[in-house]
Amino acid sequence: QVQLVESGGGLVKSGASLRLSCVASGHSVPRFMGSWFRRAPGKELEFLAAISWSSREIYYPDSMKGRVTISRDNSKNTVYLQMNYLKPEDTADYYCAAGTIIVDATSAGDYEFWGQGTQVTVSS
Secondary structure, eight states, X not given: OOEEEEEOOEEXXXXXXXXXXXXXXXXXXXXXXXXXXXXXTTSOEEEXXXXXXXXXOEEOXXXXXXXXXXXXXXXXXXXXXXXXXXXXXXXXXXXXXEESSOSOTTOGGGOOEEOOOEEEEEEO
């Protein structure tokens, strides 16, 4: 079993940047694909970014390219999401997910482990 804990959310102004962190822990943390999703109020879960264990494969939806950067530090079992030029539309709960057998890195259903989420609120 893997536990994921996100941090780094908060209240920021439009145009600001934030870096979210996701720390994985457990008896034995496997090699996992790490990803970030978000759910805005009244909207569906949205894929933001994914990164393979080696960091050689990185995925972003077109809507996020240029505004977010995913990275990881395996020595710390941590996956990061750097978000720039934040807008009020980015207000959401942000979730970290981890998966060991991934067919589609953009699909939430492929991930076995999820964090509780961290809230990001962007004011205009």
